[in-house]
Amino acid sequence: MNAKFVLTLLTSAVLAACTTVGPNYEAPAAHAPAAYRAASPAGAELQRDWWLMFDDAQLNALEGQALQASPTLAAAAARIERARAVFGATRADERPRLDVGASVTDLRTSAKSVTTPVLGGQPIIFDGTQTGIQASLGWEIDLWGRVKRQAEAAQAQLDASTLDAAAARVALTADVAAAYWQWRALADEANALQRLRDSRAKAFQVAQTRFDAGASTTQDLERVRAELAAADADLADLPRREALVLNQLAALTGQPAAGLKLQAAPLATPPQIRAGLPSELLQRRPDLAQSLAQLHAATAQVGIAEAAFYPSIRLTGSFGYQSKELGDLISAPARLYNVGPSISLPIFDGGRNQANLAGAKTQVDESLAAFRGRMLQALREVDDALAELQGRAAVVTAQNRTLASAGEALKVARSRYDQGAVSYLDVTEAERTPLATERALAQLRGAQWAATAQLVKALGGGWTPAGPGG
Structure with missing residues (x-):
């Protein structure tokens, strides 16, 4: 019996390796353009902990706090563990299942049952204790590759969960940097706005003196008063804007906003980041790789649905001992066993299998369209960030020219005031343009840094396929 059973297992294993129905997964072409619409500047290459390139201790601390305390990353990690458990359970279906059990049963049969044996006109009654120990083995012979496709789909879903966590890490770190840089830009704007407001206050004092002396009109006085009021309004709105940014930063880093203690420092021009080629984007963004993993899982589901049309063969067997006396349990006469295959062939299912197959194929089409859409969106995000950086840089250059010319005009106004040629009101008027330009x-530097964070996110935040776990 044992030799036959082993031979049956070996034969079944050979048969199970013969056929795997359904399409095999092939990665679709990305169809990326040769270059981005906006010229890709030369610059630093992003690394996994890309924020270190900015050499900012406050940013480094915020990023570390976010990676440690973010509920988003914790949820992503839990999804990975769940997918890993599903994958492990699915792989178990590829192997035989062995169960061992023991039983002790008090047994008495009925003397009145129609199934009670009769000998010499008297019913035979079984009454006593029965002890048994038995091992059972079950294994589905995977002739059509259904179980293999299930494991393939589970592996692809595990990959997708891992890549989802990597994408969440990229988005989180970029959002933290964007909020931090926005807060610093607001601090710079507050300083410039305070100087502008002080200048408007001096202008109003001069205008009031001139008006009281009858040297200017009510219209001149009210115009300066309106400009001072506008500066006061803008300055009064800054705490609200700063609070909103700090609240966002606190939520991203998993701590109360009151616990954030940041020191403001002026923002310089952000460093350039190498964007590379569009064809490299698929190897740089975990969300694109995740989309391909989901397509892989959907493709494997087609094979699972096709296998439902074919016979299912299951090999079962058991071996054990059963005896009414415990002392005779492990003995040849108490031995029992059975072994044999069972087959199930779908004949009529009301169209269920055909509907499941059609649904699986539709899921492949949907996943493919989702990947192509995500690829187009990724290309657009890089182009948008590059265009934003280029456009803002051009405006900064123009504004610096404006600031230089306005500074020269202010020097002339102060010189003429020192010579008694003009009033101090003319000096304050000359201060209007340079202070407003500052x-x-x-604001422009804040926009440049925001675009830098956008570019980091669009390029995948230094992720590489060799280490998608994030």
Whole structure:
């Protein structure tokens, strides 16, 4: 019996390796353009912990806090573990299952049952204790590769969960940097706006003196008063804007906003980051790799659905001992066993299998379209960030020219005031353009840094396929 059983197992294993129905997964072409629409500047290459390139201790601390305390990353990690458990359970279906059990049963049969044996007109009654020990083995012979496709789909889903966590890490770290840089830009704007407001206050004092002396009109006085009020309004709105940014930063780093203690420092021009080629994007963004993993899983599901049309063969067997006396349990006369295959062939299912197959194929089409859409979106995000950086840089250059010219005009106004040729009101008027330009430059630098964070996210934040776990 044992030799036959082993031979049956070996034969079944050979048969199970013969056929795997359904399409094999092939990665689709990315169809990336040769270059981005905006010229890709030369610059630093992103690394996994890309924020270190900025050499900012406060940013490094915020990123570390976010990676440690983010609920988003914790949820992503839990999804990985769940997918790993599903994969492990699926792989178990590829192997035989062996169960061992023991039983002790008090047994008495009925003397009145129609199944009670009769000998000499008297019913035979079984009454006593029965002890048994038995091992059972079950294994589905995977002739059509259904179980293999299930494991393939589970592996692809595990890959997708891992890549989802990597994408969440990229998004989180980029969002933390964007919020931090926005807060610093607001601090720069507050300084410029305070200087502008002080200048408007001096202008109003001069205008009020001139008006009281009858040297200017009510219209001149009210115009300066309106400009001072506008500066006061903008300055009063800054705490609200700063609070919103700090609240966002606190949520991203998993701590109360009151616990954030940041020191403001002026923002310089952000360093350039190498964007590379569009064809490299698939190897740089974990969300694109995740989309391909989901397509892989959907493709494997087609094979699972096709296998449902074919016979299912299961090999079962058991071996054990059963005896009414415990002392005679492990003995040849108490031995029992059975072995044999069972086959199930779908004949009529009301169209269920055909509907499942059609649904699986539709899921492949949907996953393929989702990948192509995500690829187009990724290309657009890089192009948008590059265009934003280039456009803002051009405006900064123009504003610096404006600041230089306005600074020269202010020097002339102060010189003429020192010579008694003009009033101090003319000096304050000359201060209007350079101070307003300084505020505009602070806002532009904030926009440049925001675009830098956008580019980091669009390029995948230094992720590489060799280490998608994030």
